[in-house]
Amino acid sequence: MKKINVSAPGKLMLLGEHAVVYKYPCIVTAVNQRMHVRVEKTKDTLIAVNAGQVGIKNYKKDIEDIGKGDIVKELKFIEIGLKNFKEKYGLPCGLKITTKSDFSSKFGFGSSSAVCVCLIYALGELFNLNLSKRKLFEICYKTVLDVQKVGSGFDVASAIWGGTIYYILGGKKIIPLKTKSVPIVVGYTGIKADTPTLVRVVEEKYKKNKKLITSIFSLIESLVIEARKRIENKNWERLGFLMNVNQGLLDSLGVGSVEISNLVYAARKAGAYGAKLSGAGGGDCIVALTNIKYRKKVEDEIKKAGGIILKVRTGENGVRTD
Ligand code: MEV
Numbered sequence: 001m002k003k004i005n006v007s008a009p010g011k012l013m014l015l016g017e018h019a020v021v022y023k024y025p026c027i028v029t030a031v032n033q034r035m036h037v038r039v040e041k042t043k044d045t046l047i048a049v050n051a052g053q054v055g056i057k058n059y060k061k062d063i064e065d066i067g068k069g070d071i072v073k074e075l076k077f078i079e080i081g082l083k084n085f086k087e088k089y090g091l092p093c094g095l096k097i098t099t100k101s102d103f104s105s106k107f108g109f110g111s112s113s114a115v116c117v118c119l120i121y122a123l124g125e126l127f128n129l130n131l132s133k134r135k136l137f138e139i140c141y142k143t144v145l146d147v148q149k150v151g152s153g154f155d156v157a158s159a160i161w162g163g164t165i166y167y168i169l170g171g172k173k174i175i176p177l178k179t180k181s182v183p184i185v186v187g188y189t190g191i192k193a194d195t196p197t198l199v200r201v202v203e204e205k206y207k208k209n210k211k212l213i214t215s216i217f218s219l220i221e222s223l224v225i226e227a228r229k230r231i232e233n234k235n236w237e238r239l240g241f242l243m244n245v246n247q248g249l250l251d252s253l254g255v256g257s258v259e260i261s262n263l264v265y266a267a268r269k270a271g272a273y274g275a276k277l278s279g280a281g282g283g284d285c286i287v288a289l290t291n292i293k294y295r296k297k298v299e300d301e302i303k304k305a306g307g308i309i310l311k312v313r314t315g316e317n318g319v320r321t322d
Contacts, residue, residue, distance in 0.1 A: 003040035008117045008319040010109030011158035019220040020152040029164040029314040033103040037118035042094035053101040077112045081143045106192045108284030110155035117159040150199045162318025181315040184287045187307035189259040191283025198280040240273020240289045247276035255281030266305035270298040
């Protein structure tokens with residue numbers, strides 16, 4: 001095989017963000033907006049990258065220099081991913097890598113982890129390595145930590161496994177839930193959140209108020225454990241309630257914002273079962289659990305409150321060859 005096209009899904013955190021960094025569980029779903037990566041073997045010793053979605057054209061670096069010297073910010077996940085792959089399996093030839101995304105990197109759908117998962121999966125296929133999901137996870141999660149220093153790895157797991165999963169830090173547990181999709185409306189606040197900064201906001205609070213914040217994490221843990229069952233039983237009313245409680249607890253961790261609250265309250269007022277931020281907070285998206293009857297109204301009210309509706313399906317397939 002000389003070239004391969006692969007894709008991996010973006011993700012949305014449904015419940016448990018931030019607490020997951022402290023070893024508590026979370027639930028994440030894969031969406032139908034995907035990252036696409038084509039990898040071609042070449043006869044030279046260069047890694048050539050075109051990544052239109054982050055404005056990178058015709059970037060070239062010798063295989064020898066991968067992971068050394070200046071690393072272009074937009075290509076960190078690709079270059080460090082390649083470095084980690086090369087250290088484990090070697091890189092016997094040059095590569096032409098082209099990436100294209102269905103979604104903006106501003107949404108918080110996990111474009112960096114999806115691109116890394118696509119790349120390593122593609123290399124595994126190109127070089128016939130038969131990489132298991134676990135092996136793929138290990139190398140991609142290491143890359144996330146090398147680049148970002150923080151992160152639970154839930155986004156990497158979602159890009160690999162797809163569907164809706166119950167996840168514990170470092171991939172200690174990755175359990176696919178028995179559900180096809182969760183009926184949510186997604187509203188984008190228009191503000192890009194910086195995950196490492198927000199993780200540090202919570203860390204500061206945790207260091208100063210260990211007992212109190214640990215109690216908040218424990219509450220999040222109980223509601224995530226219950227939510228797992230509610231999702232499988234399609235008990236949306238109760239799940240909506242759990243999402244609202246989760247939102248209150250996230251607010252108390254200091255990761256809410258006026259823009260998030262405006263969209264959350266608009267969705268609830270329009271009849272959503274529940275609504276909360278999704279991901280790091282500070283901006284990005286909200287998810288509103290909604291039955292079909294109120295869907296249009298929820299979308300309209302989110303728009304009126306300043307949000308942008310992102311049309312997504314949940315529970316989509318993980319990384320695959322296209
Ligand atoms: C960010 O999308 C979710 C956090 O829990 C960080 C992480 O789990 O890596 C805040």
